[in-house]
Amino acid sequence: MNVPLEVRCETGALILVWSGGLRQHLPLASLRRACPCAGCRRERMNGNTGANMGDRAGDTAHEDLTLTGIVPMGYGVQLVFSDGHDRGIFPWAWFEHFAAPIQPATPDHTSAPTTRTATGVSAAPSHGPSMQ
Template identity: 35%
Template structure:
């Protein structure tokens, strides 16, 4: 069963995005989203304990809904990560 698409609220001032489902709410800073990117490239870097990015001023440039999740594009040019709704709900 596919999770319902949450409401997304982008807060440019706090550099964060709220993901709001009927039963759950999660807030992630842009930096945190970049650090937890689920793409193979970023997962590989995390396994090797390599920093994903050293840009502390990272920001989200684009959000593209993909049905089962959202593609998040970042100011460092990274746009490979599609964040499934289930994945976002599982992050503490």
């Protein structure tokens, strides 16, 4: 199983840094819309595009989201969104296939230092929720 070396939240996005220096920038609004929990999958399958899902063209329901928690689950993370949704557990393999091109990581000298966690994943406590 491929596990990112670093997980952090920046304004409006989840950042994953994978081995080899590859970096993924995942907009929180897109993650919320694609939540893999059973309830969200059922809503998408039934074609319900109500206010909870925000899948309609031009919808901005999820544009101001933040993360209030990132909970390590071993095989992935549970993301807790500021709209109260906390049921989605996002497996690491899901992230690898979710967003197209993974960009090579570039040194970011403006970010706070990261800390190591027991799962081997780093989190930047001053840039959103910590995984500790």
